[in-house]
Amino acid sequence: MQGKRHRSNTKQSAELPVFEPAVQFLSVAAPTAADRAAGGGEPIKISVQRESGRRGALQRGVGIVKEFTEIGAQKSLRTRPVLRRLLAYLNSHPDIRYIIYTGTCHYARSSPLVEVLSRHFQRLGVGVLVSESDTQPDKLRLWESVR
Secondary structure (H helix, E strand, O other), X not given: OXXXXXXXXXXXXXXXXXXXXXXXXXXXXXXXXXXXXXXXXXXXXXXXXXXXXXXXXXXXXXXXEEEEEEEOOOOOXXXXXXXXXXXXXXXXXXXXXXXXXXXXXXXXXXXXXXXXXXXXXXXXXXXXXXXXXOOOOOOEEEEEOOO
């Protein structure tokens, strides 16, 4: 029975595109006046980051399987529950290969936090993909690799 299941999975995987799984982290410090005027839904910058990350992931052959959105980011890991949920998710999903940030400013807002996150991502075996620049947000580059 196991052999049949394996063969059917092999056939199915040949038909489906193969991608490396990733999660995307979206972040804004605070909603803007334009966001509030638009009705108080999701901040516009989050939508822009999401689409940019999706386009960049597509270009790199990476598939986003989960998204984490943080509004009102702080400097400390203790005061960032969304970031802590991300780390817990990565810990329980070892198949995730990358985390996508659409800019280094969304990765961490302080040097000590960069160091803490880098250690966590290295321990978890996750590479960090960030946008090339603000002028080319769809082009992701490997900022930090653990491989």
